[in-house]
Amino acid sequence: KNQVEQSPQSLIILEGKNCTLQCNYTVSPFSNLRWYKQDTGRGPVSLTIMTFSENTKSNGRYTATLDADTKQSSLHITASQLSDSASYICVVSARGASGTYKYIFGTGTRLKVLA
Amino acid sequence: DGGITQSPKYLFRKEGQNVTLSCEQNLNHDAMYWYRQDPGQGLRLIYYSQIVNDFQKGDIAEGYSVSREKKESFPLTVTSAQKNPTAFYLCASSIRQGTNTGELFFGEGSRLTVL
Numbered sequence: 001k002n003q004v005e006q007s008p009q010s011l012i013i014l015e016g017k018n019c020t021l022q023c024n025y026t027v028s029p030f031s032n033l034r035w036y037k038q039d040t041g042r043g044p045v046s047l048t049i050m051t052f053s054e055n056t057k058s059n060g061r062y063t064a065t066l067d068a069d070t071k072q073s074s075l076h077i078t079a080s081q082l083s084d085s086a087s088y089i090c091v092v093s094a095r096g097a098s099g100t101y102k103y104i105f106g107t108g109t110r111l112k113v114l115a
Numbered sequence: 116d117g118g119i120t121q122s123p124k125y126l127f128r129k130e131g132q133n134v135t136l137s138c139e140q141n142l143n144h145d146a147m148y149w150y151r152q153d154p155g156q157g158l159r160l161i162y163y164s165q166i167v168n169d170f171q172k173g174d175i176a177e178g179y180s181v182s183r184e185k186k187e188s189f190p191l192t193v194t195s196a197q198k199n200p201t202a203f204y205l206c207a208s209s210i211r212q213g214t215n216t217g218e219l220f221f222g223e224g225s226r227l228t229v230l
Contacts, residue, residue, distance in 0.1 A: 042223055043119075089157075105157035107156060
């Protein structure tokens with residue numbers, strides 16, 4: 001069964017500190033992995049996309065890593081800001097038997113940054 | 116600006132009523148999706164459409180119906196047959212289903228509450 005698990009469920013950090021969010025997946029065949037940021041009551045917005053051959057990708061203060069062998073990804077946030085308070089969702093794409101792609105969503109990590 | 120517009124933002128429904136959630140996109144995307152988001156759960160696929168006049172059931176289609184008469188529009192009807200309709204509904208689109216790197220673009224969501 002295709003699954004995406006994220007940890008921790010929730011996290012509270014002080015402004016300016018760094019943090020790392022984890023995503024483990026059992027999805028086959030793997031196509032790509034995305035991290036989305038979702039503010040409360042809003043739609044998710046894409047932060048990064050990782051394909052099978054990519055190990056690291058950065059987007060400003062956000063750095064995503066992918067280890068395709070262990071099927072793990074992480075999202076590192078540097079020098080956190082109050083505006084980073086949101087849910088972060090890991091989404092893995094899998095190619096189905098018919099050739100179409102399916103998106104498998106993790107349950108998200110809720111991050112709270114305190115002043 | 117291009118994007119996805121969902122309406123209404125908030126909707127209240129009495130038991131036994133059907134309601135329709137609107138989703139319009141001006142991104143010229145072929146594929147459109149409806150997801151349901153509940154606390155503590157990953158997004159679950161209700162319906163998706165790859166082209167006009169065609170749509171497919173997702174994982175939790177029971178109690179829902181859709182239409183795709185125009186490329187830019189993909190309305191979702193929550194029928195009285197849906198036993199637990201209170202949730203946050205997200206509409207999304209991508210260039211086309213089946214692309215390896217097809218990013219999902221989300222609307223701002225519609226929160227449905229059954230009274």
